[in-house]
Every structure is written in C-alpha cells, then in structure tokens.
Amino acid sequence: MMRIIEPGMRSAVQDFGRFGYLSKGLTRGGPVDEHAFLWANRLLNNDFNAAQIEVTLGGFEAEFDSDCQCAVTGADVELTLDDERLNNWQNFKVRAGQRLKMGYATAGVRVYLAVQGGFQVEPKWGSCATVTRDAVGGLYGDGSPLKADDELNFNEQEFQISRRVGWTYRPNYEKTPVIGLIPGFQYDAFPMSAREAFCYEDYEVTKDSDRMGIRLSGKALEYDDEGLVSEGVNVGSVQVPANGQPIIMMHDRQTLGGYPKLGTINPFDLGRLAQCQPGQTVRFTRIEGKVAQQQLRRFYQFFNVRLACQAGDNLRS
C-alpha cells in the first residue's frame, strides 16, 4: 500500500482512458502525456493500461508500507527516496517504510508515478481515469483528485531487473517543440492567412491551460464563415473561438462543440504539447494524416497498446 503524504497542486489516478461512452457525452480522460505514461508502465513490464498517478508540477510525497518497484517519468522533478537521490525515467526498488518525494517541476508539467502491477483502483465504466468535471473515476470513483492520507493498493510483485529509458527516447521539455497539425474539420473554410499564421507564427501556452484544453496566445486566426452546428470534437482538435486564439482540446475535452476547428494535432506530438509550461513557445507544422497515422500505429505497437479491448461492448449501448 502507498499512502499520500502530500499530493501537491494536483495528483490524480489515470489509466489509458475511458473508451466507448462519447455518444453519451462522457469524455475519455487518461494521461495528457501518453508518451511518458506508457514509458513508466513499460519500465515495469506493466500492461499499457495499468493505473498510475499523474502529478501536476511535482511537490508530491508518499510513504510505502510494503516493498515494491516504481518508475517516475514525465516532467523534470528532483526525486528522492528517503535521503537517496534517484533518477527519473528508470525503475527503482522501494522498501517498506520508505518515503518517495518529488520536488517542483523545472521543465514539463505532468509527472507520472507507476508501480509494478499498477495501482489497484476500482474501475468506473471500464476505467479508473479521473475526470473531475464528469465526477467519475479516481480512487473513490467520483472524480476527485488524491488528497493527503489517501491509500492506494497494489499487488506485490517479484523484483525485476533494472531498466531505464535511453537518452534518445527522453524528451527535452525545455526545447521549443514543433507540433504536427493534421488539417481537417473546417480547415478549408479558414482563410489562407489563418492557415499560414498557425503554421508559421510562434504561439505561447497560457496559464489558463488545463486537462480540458491547452490555450494558446499569438496571432489571432480569422474565420469568416457562420457559426457551426455542434459536432464531434477529437482529442487534439484545434478549436478557434471568436477571439481567434486557438485552444488545443485535451483528454478531458467536451465531446461536442460548436467552434470551428483547423484540424487535429498529431497524437504522437500531443504529449509534448501537454508538457509545455505557461509562457513556453510552441510552433506548429502541417503533417499529412497518413504520416501521423503511421507514427501513431508504430507508437501503439511499441507500447503494446490495444484499444479495441478497451471499448468492448460499450459502443452506443
């Protein structure tokens, strides 16, 4: 069992997300940085979907009452186990009674803490992903984030060999990312000036960003057409409200929306965007859907992600 001493600004249970309920308005949830999340599970030989804790900006502390193996990926935080300094992006052993502590993120936003075998949390509608807005998932099933003294169970597992993520696979969250845009939705209805601005100008991530959407500030994108009738909104959709400042819809997005959309972010790049701190600059570039799809397929295959099993019989119940 692991007991939370200090949850920091926000810590919440996430598995890969809740699939098959979009037609009822229930959103997906899941880690906003899938890349870091999947690496943490892979380091521990876990199923891709094993539940972890998504910690926002660090400042987290917890105590273990049994031996286990853990991994921490995502945002750069100083990691200590009692007084011993640990490296991120590798697995490590924890002994009963030890305390794991995270400092504040110096780069990146979301930290992922995984335990071998995954945290054992009762799923709600097929998933334990915490979606606070939908009051669903998490330790108590009601969407609430973790708080001090919350206790999370896990199955004790055999220790395994040490593994770490090679440097070439580790993202540098301080660098200005170049994020792929797959043109789609109302792309053709946007004037050329808007399409070009989005892919040639710098945008800044604002502090109003959250798990629902990353809000950008920069050159306003014009859209002359009339308003839309509400339609489906994908994770990664680039929504342009009346003020022209784009919002990238994230995992807790609303399932339908009436704002025009320029397209959708390459899912492979989305995690990198999610790790941008407020004030950080981002650049976008057009990418062909076919290329993005190949990348996504390789990404899922590498981490052994199987989505069909997730949706099961939920489809349009």
Place this chain on the structure above:
Amino acid sequence: MSNSTNKGTDFPKLVSAGADAVIVYLGEGISVSVNQQVLAAAKAVEEQLSDVVLDLVPSYNSLMVYYDVLRTDEPEIRERLRKTLSDLTSDDQEQNGKHHRIPVYYDESVGPDLARIAETNNCSIDDVIKAHTEQIYRVYAMGFAPGFAYLGEVSEKIRTPRLDNPRKRITAGSVAIAESQTAVYPSSSPGGWNIIGRTSTQLYDPSSGTISPLNVGDEVEFYAVSKEQFIEEGGDTEALS
C-alpha cells in the same frame, strides 16, 4: 465540382478528424431529416464496421467515427464508409426512438428566467409553461457534458437567446432553453441558457451507474408537476445561486 457524389450533392462528405477519426457530414444545418440520416448512418456503420470502429458520436448533421489504427487506415475506412453510406436506403431512416416523459417543476424559485422569457415574448408565465410542455422534442445530439441532450425544437412563441453572461453554477436538473433548443442540465455546471424550471429525473448519476436513458433520435416530452410532487420525487428546491 469536387466531392460531388453520383447523386449530385455534396453529401455525405468525409473529412479528416485526426489520425484516428473521420467525420461524416450528412447535410447542413438543423433538420429532422438530416438528423435521421445521421442516425441511419450510425446504425449502418455500427453494424458493418464493428471490427474497426471504437466509438461513434452522432450530432445534428454529422457523425464522428473513431477507429482503431491498428486494424485499419484512413483510405480503407473511407472506402468502407462510402460503401456503407451509399447502400443506405430511405427505409433505413424510418426507425423510431424511445419516448420519454420528464416531470418539471416550473417555478420562479427554480426557474429564474421564466418572467424574462414571458416578457421578451409578450406572454404570461403560464403561456411559457404551456408552450414548453405542448411540444414533443427530438434528441438531436448528446454531448458537451455527460447526459446532456440537445432537444429541439422550441416553439417560436418562447424562443429566447442565451444570456450575455453565463451563470457560474446551474443546479443539476435545471430545465433550460436557448433559441430553438431546450435541455436539462444533468449535473451542476456553468451555463448560459435560460432556466425555466427543474426536474427530479436524474440524467447523469455516476454513483448509481446512470449515464442517461436518452439517445439521439429519442423523443422527449415535458409535463408540469406541483412543488409537492417535485419534492416527493426527490427534487431539489434549493434556489438557483
């Protein structure tokens, strides 16, 4: 012209919705016939593409199709969607949805915009209630929040634009109108629609396992109940903050 089908229209139109989704437009604007085509398309896609489809989101005039990139790719799913949609016949549009009756306590204590709607439309509060309960509404779309159903169409006698400043918190169960649409807020949330009453019917309750009994294509009818009936059914009389 581009995108024209052999029927000489631009619909159905398939557009990219990301690396794992395609959006199918069946027509323009809000109409029963287009929404029926959306539903017919959703049913056909669910039946014939179940091996690759992960989720479907029907809305007023469009259908989002989320698919498994490990089992198919965009060119293949586009081809299969085109085939499935071109096989649709008008018979496929004639299926009837379920009929739901939802009790509403129409009162200014829980419907703070009743008087203003009456004033805007030059009628009495009773006329507003009558106009809202006389109509049978269609569920055109579900989304925005869990269990939130977009219902249309509201009688022209009581159509009222959204509030200029959305309220910070609307109590769960609030019944609201905005222009030609009406809806029940399934859970407490911010919102800019005009509130005319409250229902005791739960449209989203994760603690009991209810997402929503409503589906796109269903019919909804509202009927007025007294304060006593509303409370007896478990209604929340707390005034809107």
